[in-house]
Amino acid sequence: MKRVEAIIRDEKLSGAKEALKALGVAGMTVTEVKGHGTQKGVTEVYRGRQYSVDLLPKIKIEAVVEDNDVKKVTDAICEVSRTGSIGDGKIFISNVEDVIRIRTGESGAKAV
Amino acid sequence: MRKFSYISILMMVFMVVASQTGWADDATLDTGDNAWILTCSALVLLMSPGLAFFYGGMCSVKNINNMIMMIFLCMAIISVQWVFWGYTLSFGPDYGHFIGGLGMAGLHGITPDSLSGTLSEYTFIAFQATFAIITLGLILGAVEGRMKFSACMVFIPLWATACYDPVCHWVWGGGWCADLGILDFAGGTVVHINSAAAALALCLMLGKRKNANIRPPANVPMIALGAGLLWFGWFGFNAGSELAADGRAAFAWVITNTAAASAAFTWIVCEWIHRGKPTLLGMASGAIAGLVCITPAAGFVGPLGAVQMGIMAGIGCYFACVKMKAAFGYDDALDVVGVHGVGGTIGAFATGLYCTKFVMGPDGVDGVFIGWGAEGFHQLGMQVVGFLATWAYAFAVTIVICFIVKYTTGLRTTQEAEDKGLDLSLHAEAAYHLETESTGTLK
Numbered sequence: 001m002k003r004v005e006a007i008i009r010d011e012k013l014s015g016a017k018e019a020l021k022a023l024g025v026a027g028m029t030v031t032e033v034k035g036h037g038t039q040k041g042v043t044e045v046y047r048g049r050q051y052s053v054d055l056l057p058k059i060k061i062e063a064v065v066e067d068n069d070v071k072k073v074t075d076a077i078c079e080v081s082r083t084g085s086i087g088d089g090k091i092f093i094s095n096v097e098d099v100i101r102i103r104t105g106e107s108g109a110k111a112v
Numbered sequence: 113m114r115k116f117s118y119i120s121i122l123m124m125v126f127m128v129v130a131s132q133t134g135w136a137d138d139a140t141l142d143t144g145d146n147a148w149i150l151t152c153s154a155l156v157l158l159m160s161p162g163l164a165f166f167y168g169g170m171c172s173v174k175n176i177n178n179m180i181m182m183i184f185l186c187m188a189i190i191s192v193q194w195v196f197w198g199y200t201l202s203f204g205p206d207y208g209h210f211i212g213g214l215g216m217a218g219l220h221g222i223t224p225d226s227l228s229g230t231l232s233e234y235t236f237i238a239f240q241a242t243f244a245i246i247t248l249g250l251i252l253g254a255v256e257g258r259m260k261f262s263a264c265m266v267f268i269p270l271w272a273t274a275c276y277d278p279v280c281h282w283v284w285g286g287g288w289c290a291d292l293g294i295l296d297f298a299g300g301t302v303v304h305i306n307s308a309a310a311a312l313a314l315c316l317m318l319g320k321r322k323n324a325n326i327r328p329p330a331n332v333p334m335i336a337l338g339a340g341l342l343w344f345g346w347f348g349f350n351a352g353s354e355l356a357a358d359g360r361a362a363f364a365w366v367i368t369n370t371a372a373a374s375a376a377f378t379w380i381v382c383e384w385i386h387r388g389k390p391t392l393l394g395m396a397s398g399a400i401a402g403l404v405c406i407t408p409a410a411g412f413v414g415p416l417g418a419v420q421m422g423i424m425a426g427i428g429c430y431f432a433c434v435k436m437k438a439a440f441g442y443d444d445a446l447d448v449v450g451v452h453g454v455g456g457t458i459g460a461f462a463t464g465l466y467c468t469k470f471v472m473g474p475d476g477v478d479g480v481f482i483g484w485g486a487e488g489f490h491q492l493g494m495q496v497v498g499f500l501a502t503w504a505y506a507f508a509v510t511i512v513i514c515f516i517v518k519y520t521t522g523l524r525t526t527q528e529a530e531d532k533g534l535d536l537s538l539h540a541e542a543a544y545h546l547e548t549e550s551t552g553t554l555k
């Protein structure tokens with residue numbers, strides 16, 4: 001099992017959710033985060049004071065999927081989230097040792 | 113019997129004569145005037161919490177409680193200071209055209225039957241108390257994030273006594289400004305220039321915050337809410353300064369609103385041209401700048417004067433906030449100098465340009481742009497004398513008070529307190545607990 005952790009633009013969340021639903025991904029966790037990669041910050045002006053904002057709001061979607069589903073999930077997320085400009089985001093894939101369904105106590109692949 | 117009817121005829125003759133000369137008029141309570149000014153007292157008092165929200169929303173979220181609390185502290189302290197010695201120093205019998213005496217300390221000698229013009233004297237006391245309260249509140253916008261709360265507790269009564277009460281006496285209590293015919297309808301000098309000069313002195317004595325602690329406004333809708341409450345209360349501030357429920361009060365309402373609207377619009381146009389986008393903070397600030405500017409003039413100028421003064425305030429205060437503060441480098445956190453100082457000065461000056469006998473009556477003055485005559489230039493000169501004297505006096509006295517506070521309670525918080533935010537450091541009280549589950553729980 002793998003954790004797919006995708007950091008995408010705020011406004012791409014609804015598209016990404018739809019895409020994951022269409023693929024049959026059962027669950028996901030969504031967090032509002034701030035950060036940057038190579039994307040430069042922006043300048044905000046409030047009554048003459050300029051503020052450099054280099055931690056930009058993004059959305060993080062985490063989903064745990066079977067190993068052989070990873071490619072189609074990441075392809076789908078990339079397709080809906082890509083704009084071509086710097087700041088589109090990144091996907092990190094890591095191993096998951098185990099998954100437990102709290103309601104039933106099941107573990108392993110059955111619990112994903 | 114004959115003696116009785118002789119005396120009663122004499123009394124009737126006296127009353128007829130007295131009513132012609134106006135003696136009898138001044139000696140009676142006008143319930144309309146009294147009701148209006150009591151209402152205005154509530155409106156102006158509401159401006160203090162309104163100011164607290166206006167300033168609070170501009171703070172970093174870690175200082176929001178502290179800012180609002182400092183202004184409530186003004187309500188708590190000045191309400192009592194006014195009764196015990198503030199009122200008498202401001203409005204008591206004159207000493208040297210500088211200050212009133214202490215004869216009415218504790219409101220001694222005043223009863224429910226005492227009158228001030230056509231008002232109960234308590235109505236006048238109440239109304240004027242709210243002006244003293246908000247003047248102190250205005251100063252504190254400059255000190256966000258770095259002033260000790262104990263310092264505030266000492267500063268507030270000292271400043272009211274040494275600075276507000278004398279200047280109030282000069283202009284409204286029969287002091288030298290009134291003698292010179294300086295026009296200040298509702299407090300351009302007494303409230304706005306006075307507090308701005310103090311704010312400048314205080315923020316210079318406090319020093320600047322670290323750049324890392326200067327943050328964007330935490331809650332812009334709260335700023336707009338505060339501005340709305342201020343705009344509403346300002347009708348009490350300006351239209352109430354007529355001290356009567358008459359046509360001139362209603363005219364002052366119209367003039368006040370016109371100037372506020374004109375300045376709000378002008379500010380966002382300036383912003384749009386200068387920065388590319390109009391903002392809500394800009395619109396709220398513009399409205400307040402217009403209200404500040406029209407304050408000395410509300411009962412003296414006409415609608416065209418009001419529109420033009422609003423435009424001057426919109427442009428002048430916009431550039432004061434956006435350029436002047438950065439150029440001079442003082443840390444006036446919430447632009448008290450830029451809005452109240454510059455706006456009040458423009459207003460005091462422009463009163464000499466636009467005052468008109470149309471509003472003031474034949475005993476009034478036609479300003480420079482109205483009468484194009486010598487009396488207008490003379491009035492303009494007097495206006496300049498008034499605002500220069502207020503700037504100088506308030507700045508100097510505030511510096512002295514700052515030294516007193518510095519060497520008693522201390523003026524500035526520690527660097528750690530500033531970094532952590534004053535809500536947690538000075539008050540151990542967070543402004544918000546918006547999470548449902550990860551807050552603290554009952555012990």
